Amino acid sequence: MSAPNCLRCLGRRPSTATTVTAAGRCAPFSTTAVNGNVPMRAKTPNPMAKEIGFRSGARLTIKKKKVNHNEGKAPAPGERKAYRKKIVLSNDNALPVPWLKNMNAEHLASPQSAGKVLSLPSELQDQLRASEAFQPSQNWGFFRKPSTLVRTETVDLVTRMQDSASEKKTLRLVVTGSKLVGKSTMLLQAMAHAYLNGWIVIHIPDAQELVNASTEYGRIPETEPTQYMQPAYALKLLQAIKKANEKVLAKINTVSSHPELPQNIPVNTPLLTLVNAAKEAEGAWPVFHALWSELTNPNANRPPVLFSLDGLSHIMKMSEYRSPSFELIHAHDLAFVRLFNDVLSGNLKFPNGGAVLASTSRSNAPRSPSMEISLAQRKAEQAGAAPEELPKKEPYFKGYDDRVEAVLKSVEVMEVKGLTKPEARSIMEYWAASGMLRAAVDERTVSEKWTLAGNGVLGELERASLLTMKYF
């Protein structure tokens, strides 16, 4: 066996390159004693301690509380949100109400049904559920069947929708009102009427989702000023449209071919096939665009269209998206919002009539001063105020937005107010018949709850009668 070092070399000084001493590793100018890093030894107990009488018995030791990190499986992503957003539409404990009738195509437009409670047929329930018209904050889950109170405002709104459809006009209307007064339910009733009468319904359940930078976006080429598409949202919306409007879409056919789509969609293909062409988010926006151009084609015979949106003030401000130059994108530059605003402002009309409805929200709504002042002005105009009497903008406030005011220049405004006492009585009788209100519904009870509910605000009436610690 050969020696690791050549014997002749042993006489030489070892080369510094190969042998690195501990001292060589430190900086040459350091004064730290590298090798003096001796671990501290435990102190030897003082032999005198016992004799002198120092404390030497048990010492106080504070134990750390044991934290049990192993608490089972964590919920999967999205599971907790799904539980929070779960919508339950029936309650087996509630008593069936024998006099309750199912809503049909004529009910909502007839003045006779004002002040009556009508239930939603199961097919309509599926359609409304697909378009996310029900909200988890509403109290559908107390009753055996989802039912709504038809109000005079509902009849008014639905009649206007019907009139505009028969005259091939587009109703442009914004539903406002104070908190919990039933604005979203008003939209739901409008949608119910539309579904029952064979309209095509496109509903954006929460405008916030369009602008809060929660879905992906991309520039639409060859647009000036630049517009942005939201392909993932387009896919979601197309699927909702397909599920809710399946029967109507299967009956009507395309009038133009769509060469921009990768799929071959010849003329006279059912619109359902066109909608089905969107399988992934990637191609969803062109498909939606094609569907939109089909629905608004003036040469085709189309059913009336209802385009509705909840939470208007979200789309009446800057969005949270950024342009390539890292500037905030105005919500009106997002293609979906632009389509909606085109119809709402009257620049675009549904050729066979229809309606575009927007509702404001009071619980989750950013401030949009231009929207507020515009709606106030429209309301004053409808009340017959002269132009000089209209509410005026504050002269020194800089937060107004001309684009918003241009959109809301000529819309109609409907303010939803509290229930009247007969209406309150009607819905309370339904609650009592369902076994959920355990009180005799007489003049005194109705008056009491109506007053507690801030003069008949429906959501507050529910809080005072159903969501309460006292049932009697």
Place this chain on the structure above:
Amino acid sequence: MPPRLNILSSACKALARGVTRPVTVAAAPHQQQQNAFLMAAARRFSDNTTSPTTPPGQDDSVLHPSMFPQNQQSDHQIALSKLEMVAYGLNPFDVSVDGHKFGLPELPIPSEMHKSYRYDAVVNLMTKLLMKDGKLAKAQRDMTLILAYLRKASTPKLNPARPLVGYAPAPEFLPLDPVMYLRVAIDSVAPLIKIRHFKGMAGGGRALEVPAPLAERQRRRTAFGWILDAAAKKKSKGSGRTMFPHRVAEEIVAVVEGKSSVWDKRFEVHKRGTAVRANLNDFRLKTLM
């Protein structure tokens, strides 16, 4: 109270002068119906809100004459109105009609009309136990959500090995009366006794354990404390402010169905109480009494 008058003499005087007052009430065949109608007229048909914007005072003709200040009414007008009431077969001095918008309350006033006793005793106690950091309104909202959960939860399947309290209705009625549901759950697992510990009295530094009976309120407090402990150990399924009340409500359902661990706690306390009941006669205790 209008001054008592010689009705007939002043009425005759008024008639002689030809004073008339618009009649506001219609004749009805039955006296009770008339009475109700008159009362409704007096409060201006609060059921009928076709003209809700009319400010009060504009249509004074509907108001009952006794609702005007006394100095504006002459004696004979009062007398005339009384005579009218006699003509319609009503008692002119009926206090339930005279001068009260909603009539007089029934006496004695029921206890739940007092603001401090507005809610059921069990609900009230449990709400206060739910409260943290003095936030009563939050506790009340939580209690509301618990009761709402109980109404929507499916009918509980009872466990015969865990019998409920005697007054419990059939299980299918429980969701329709959530307050009863809550009361049944709590009273069913409420322990009858607690164990008192007398320090060092058992000899050798050990505590002497003696069972002691609990009052109703104490029993309920203990039971709900156990239920809250069990709910705190549960895991939330979702997120948001409904989660805590939902966990408590799930535990209440579990109690009624006999699945809850609270039943074991109650059993343990009762078993221990039975084991140490002989200590009640312990001579060392007698020195304390």
